[in-house]
Amino acid sequence: MLRASHIVTIRDIVLGLFIFLCTSFALAEALDWPTRSRIFPLAVGVPLLFLVTSYLARRIVALRRTGAAEGNDPSAKEQDAWLVDAVKGLRFGAWLIAYAIGSWLLGFAAAAGITTVLFLRLDARESWKASVIMGSALLTLMIVLSELVGLRLHAGLVNW
């Protein structure tokens, strides 16, 4: 059974591995370029590969030896709280992505109004009144920014 501290260390290793893979890919790509183009990427990538490899090695050794994470081992209750927070955070991230997609399809103004109302009503459980007021306010702000201030905002793929 994995201890909570193991999980913290594993997450750290995953991020380190991500950086390791990006660096390895970057170095492999750089080898195909002209000499002048690859000098700086190699000068940066090789030391970076060394740094991240040594870091991963340290973390893996620490995981096998004691499983000790930096700081104290979180209790089961703290782990549960972390999971709840993580789910809420991921849910908000999904809303943000939906807002971005909506902006791309419908334009910033419309997406601001619609996504705001939906998020406040469905996720934050705010009242209809508060949701509609905020949605209208942000829609108005977008219109002011684009029409009066002259900011060029993405109009969306849908022709309103």
Next chain:
Amino acid sequence: MIEAFLQGLLDTVALANLTFLLLGVCVGFVIGILPGLGGPVAIALMLPFTFDMTAEASFAFLLGMVSVTATTGELTSILLGVPGEPTAAALVLDGHPMAKRGEAGRAVGASLASSLLGAWFGAFVLAISIPFVRPIVLSFGSPEFFMITIVGLTFVAILGTGNMHKALIAGWFGLLLGMVGLDPQTATQRYTFGVLELWEGFGIVPVAIGLFAIPEMVELAARGTSIAGNATSVGALNGLWRGIRDTFTHWWLVIRCSAIGAFIGLLPGLGGAVAQWIAYGHALQTSKTPEEFGHGSIEGIVGPGSANNSKEGGSLIPTVAFGIPGSATMALLLGAFVLKGLTPGPEMLTDRLTLTMSFVWMIVLGNLAAVAIALLVARQIVLVTKVRGPLVLVVMAVMVLVGAFSARNAFADVVVMLVFGALGTAMVALNWSRAALILGLILAPIAERYLFLSISRYGWGWLGRPMVIALAVVAIAAVVVQARREIEGRRHKAVENR
């Protein structure tokens, strides 16, 4: 010279010019608060409106705007965790934690006071340096500029606050990410994957917003409370004055960081985003309580706050004296010179010296007006931290998406912001240094350009130049000091645990 200095003051406070100055401050106040819409965007939007103005009125309006955007960008960094400008990202690290524990007023007070003092320092440097600026700027060649980027990079290690290894990895990873785009030497596409929008690399604005604002928004969404949470906030006004007093308590830090900001601003091409991080690293390294940095240290606000504003005065020096813009904002300000039929260079230091001196007063009075306005509305501004979380989140979501898009009018930047937002959230959760990553990203193209120029021009002989050696010693000393600090800290901890 003194006559020109006094005449510049009289010209600045003339009714018409003063009116335009205050108008510029008001416009800059609003624009500075919106992320992604900082000094450069403000000037780009407002420049056409200055066609019919006199030279003095035009610069009063534009400099009034520029003076204040740096300050107001810091307010959103503190209150919302959203950098109003990329140059205000450092204030998220300590300002926002202070807001979360109910000390928003104190953080805002310190930010305003340090910004004002930093701006005045930068204006003072502009005023006194005009006779001396030419030999200073001309003595710095590409080797010295390269070494300054190295010094900036070594602060990566210091910004790690306790884990230099992770900070170095983050910083060097930032360097790698900074190479995305067209190679400036050979125009080879590097890591663009055929995406046209990546030819210019990652925009600093979407990266800054993604790395610093998105994680704060995710955390706010997870907490479900207001920004200040359940913290019993100090009364806004009391907190404000305490923050202002804190700035004067750390007066020596203000002077040192203002000097750093003015110096960085003076050097063309380095960009304002560097000044805040070097000042932050310096404040951390010289602090008696470095463990507080990243968790709400007042020095973490005072240092970068003063550097952020002093750099504007510094960046005016090469702009006015040589027509070499010290920053993106100054590059656009050169457009105003052209519109008014002015030629940066000797003319500005001789025939138009009065106008040049009036720039000094415009920065002084513009910042004073900005701080006065901010203090007037400070109580209302601080109340933002008490608003329900979801209501703040929807406003922030609009701000970050518009901010990321508006920087280059490219929807790809919104995608970049979201990707770096995911990375930033992971880094915060796992205690990796975002500051180091963004500093590496900013410095990569600068370092590469100056390295190639140095080698092309001097071979490897540039390594023996005196200033290069001096800067190398500074960089090595910074790493050694930090390494010793970490080793001693670990030893202390091991003794306590026994």
